[in-house]
Amino acid sequence: MTDITARQIPDRLQSPVLKAFKSWETLLLAVAIAIFITNSFLSPYFLNAWNLSDATFNFTEKAMIAFAMALLIVAGEIDLSVASIIALASTAMGWALQFDVGVVPLVLIGLGTGLVCGAFNGFLVTGLGLPSIVVTIGTMSLFRGISYIILGDQGFRGYPSEFSYFGQGYVWWVISFEFVLFAVLALLYYMLLHRTNFGRAVYAIGNNPTGALFSGIRVARVKFILFLLTGLMAGVAAICLTARLGSTRPTIALGWELEIVTMVVLGGVNILGGSGTIPGVVIAAFVMGLVTFGLGLLNVPGIVMSIFIGCLLIGVIALPRLWSMWRA
Amino acid sequence: MIRLLKSREALLVAVIIALTALIASRFPAFIAPANLVNVFTDTSPLIILAIGQAIVILTRCIDLSVASNLALTGMVCAMVNVAYPDLPIPVIIGMALMLGAALGAINGILVWKLTIPPIVVTLGTLTIYRGIIFVISDGAWVNAHEMSASFTGFPRAEILGLPVLAWLAILTAATFFVVIARTPLGRSFYAVGGNPNASVYAGINVGRTQFWAFVLSGMLAGLTGYLWVARYSVAYVDIAKGFELEVVAACVIGGIAIAGGAGTVMGAILGAIFLGIIKNALPVVGISPFWQLAISGAAIVIAVAFNARAGRAKGRIILKKAEAQAQGATAS
Numbered sequence: 051m052t053d054i055t056a057r058q059i060p061d062r063l064q065s066p067v068l069k070a071f072k073s074w075e076t077l078l079l080a081v082a083i084a085i086f087i088t089n090s091f092l093s094p095y096f097l098n099a100w101n102l103s104d105a106t107f108n109f110t111e112k113a114m115i116a117f118a119m120a121l122l123i124v125a126g127e128i129d130l131s132v133a134s135i136i137a138l139a140s141t142a143m144g145w146a147l148q149f150d151v152g153v154v155p156l157v158l159i160g161l162g163t164g165l166v167c168g169a170f171n172g173f174l175v176t177g178l179g180l181p182s183i184v185v186t187i188g189t190m191s192l193f194r195g196i197s198y199i200i201l202g203d204q205g206f207r208g209y210p211s212e213f214s215y216f217g218q219g220y221v222w223w224v225i226s227f228e229f230v231l232f233a234v235l236a237l238l239y240y241m242l243l244h245r246t247n248f249g250r251a252v253y254a255i256g257n258n259p260t261g262a263l264f265s266g267i268r269v270a271r272v273k274f275i276l277f278l279l280t281g282l283m284a285g286v287a288a289i290c291l292t293a294r295l296g297s298t299r300p301t302i303a304l305g306w307e308l309e310i311v312t313m314v315v316l317g318g319v320n321i322l323g324g325s326g327t328i329p330g331v332v333i334a335a336f337v338m339g340l341v342t343f344g345l346g347l348l349n350v351p352g353i354v355m356s357i358f359i360g361c362l363l364i365g366v367i368a369l370p371r372l373w374s375m376w377r378a
Numbered sequence: 379m380i381r382l383l384k385s386r387e388a389l390l391v392a393v394i395i396a397l398t399a400l401i402a403s404r405f406p407a408f409i410a411p412a413n414l415v416n417v418f419t420d421t422s423p424l425i426i427l428a429i430g431q432a433i434v435i436l437t438r439c440i441d442l443s444v445a446s447n448l449a450l451t452g453m454v455c456a457m458v459n460v461a462y463p464d465l466p467i468p469v470i471i472g473m474a475l476m477l478g479a480a481l482g483a484i485n486g487i488l489v490w491k492l493t494i495p496p497i498v499v500t501l502g503t504l505t506i507y508r509g510i511i512f513v514i515s516d517g518a519w520v521n522a523h524e525m526s527a528s529f530t531g532f533p534r535a536e537i538l539g540l541p542v543l544a545w546l547a548i549l550t551a552a553t554f555f556v557v558i559a560r561t562p563l564g565r566s567f568y569a570v571g572g573n574p575n576a577s578v579y580a581g582i583n584v585g586r587t588q589f590w591a592f593v594l595s596g597m598l599a600g601l602t603g604y605l606w607v608a609r610y611s612v613a614y615v616d617i618a619k620g621f622e623l624e625v626v627a628a629c630v631i632g633g634i635a636i637a638g639g640a641g642t643v644m645g646a647i648l649g650a651i652f653l654g655i656i657k658n659a660l661p662v663v664g665i666s667p668f669w670q671l672a673i674s675g676a677a678i679v680i681a682v683a684f685n686a687r688a689g690r691a692k693g694r695i696i697l698k699k700a701e702a703q704a705q706g707a708t709a710s
Contacts, residue, residue: 195672
């Protein structure tokens with residue numbers, strides 16, 4: 051990290067076809083297909099439309115946050131408090147239940163809490179100029195801590211039955227509402243990052259914040275919006291997760307920040323900022339979902355899966371570096 | 379003299395005294411010597427870990443795996459004790475130090491040789507180490523009656539009125555005062571964090587210095603692992619879960635700059651004592667322990683904001699901000 055590396059300038063450009071073939075996304079897609087095939091051989095229960103539909107719940111909520119997190123990481127920041135925002139948003143919704151509010155206010159409360167938390171992170175990072183990594187480690191305990199203060203060792207339940215549609219509803223046959231939402235958000239974030247000025251600004255900031263500032267990009271504002279978006283997505287995920295579980299405990303979504311960051315990094319986003327794509331994150335979501343679902347079918351306990359995810363996170367970054375060291 | 383009075387350490391001492399006085403004015407029993415010894419002993423693991431973490435943060439890294447390292451080493455010590463109850467305590471401690479250092483070295487190697495950002499490495503090893511505990515223990519607990527009396531008795535044995543656990547915290551602090559202030563390695567921790575490019579020209583191997591910081595942090599986590607398990611006489615998968623946040627909080631409150639290169643061991647120790655007093659005062663004052671997570675979170679946020687202000691007031695290099703922005707990726 052301290053070496054000053056000159057940019058490699060090739061003699062001629064690669065052909066687009068070859069470039070696409072050698073890209074991280076293609077490799078990842080191959081891995082996803084390989085896992086899919088392995089799983090279908092390992093377990094007779096894997097190739098079943100309903101089982102596969104259930105498997106999507108393993109990653110849809112996390113992936114929603116991962117899209118916004120990908121933009122944030124491309125811009126050179128990070129938000130480790132997302133799982134705690136889910137806990138706080140879910141607690142706020144559960145707290146509102148006692149006033150017998152309808153489904154729409156519940157949703158608004160969930161989204162609002164996410165936005166407020168995101169704005170708080172964004173203010174601390176862009177307004178006060180603090181490093182996002184420490185700020186969000188702090189808000190990670192702060193947000194979940196508030197959840198603990200409100201809930202203690204208790205929990206909220208008794209969400210209205212219409213509310214459960216967000217987590218348990220199906221749009222058509224085996225296509226769940228969450229999966230549709232995941233697909234729509236994937237498309238929206240693809241447009242935002244790859245097809246708008248805002249997206250280009252995000253890349254510019256990640257590559258060279260000072261240069262971006264001098265090019266007339268409002269660096270602080272863009273970063274603030276990214277924190278807001280990440281908070282909002284955590285709110286959306288909180289609604290889906292709460293609706294799916296039907297209850298709120300302060301330990302809800304504990305440790306998700308790790309899986310979400312892993313998903314983003316696995317999707318080929320450079321953890322140092324400046325590069326990465328949304329399609330990569332989408333495929334990474336499928337890879338992680340298929341792996342955890344496959345291991346689950348083989349009765350592997352959750353904590354052992356977490357070893358696997360930890361190794362995945364380090365391995366995904368380590369292997370390309372080992373490869374280039376070996377070739378050098 | 380004035381610089382000493384204006385330092386973060388002096389401020390923290392004043393805050394700690396004020397806080398203790400405030401609690402004592404309502405609950406005089408809190409400052410009874412016996413209770414103060416209890417509070418200090420209770421805070422000792424946090425002090426030891428905060429010293430290790432402070433060194434890592436000085437070099438612009440962060441070690442989030444300390445709590446998992448602690449739990450894994452503690453579980454291994456407990457299992458070894460159950461299998462070989464006659465093994466003398468010094469051997470157990472030596473083993474804890476070695477295993478902890480080895481786990482820290484894994485972090486260090488990944489940061490040094492593969493230049494993976496420390497936050498990613500230690501987020502990964504945080505789950506991996508915790509998962510390994512489950513694998514080696516099968517999720518079972520090692521309980522008090524399975525451990526030998528000398529194993530659990532050691533941290534609680536009293537010398538001159540203080541338990542060994544507290545003495546070890548003092549010993550660690552003394553050792554690291556010397557290491558940081560009087561050895562080339564100790565000075566290079568500051569150099570690497572203060573300006574990595576300049577330290578390369580000064581002949582300091584940045585990666586290797588960071589590696590040693592991780593080894594030391596891991597070693598102290600390993601030591602704390604044995605002490606923790608022996609003190610509470612129980613080892614299971616989830617011990618000290620989330621404790622890494624409290625350790626980082628202690629350092630940040632103690633004025634260790636997260637951008638590296640600034641802060642003192644004394645600051646980290648005082649930060650840990652501050653958190654320890656709050657933790658022990660909550661039940662006395664009658665506040666639910668569920669408040670603790672939010673309080674340490676708020677303490678981190680306030681301390682980071684405060685550190686940034688303090689750094690700016692001193693006018694520490696105008697370029698620092700541009701440099702920090704350009705290298706911001708290094709820190710995250």
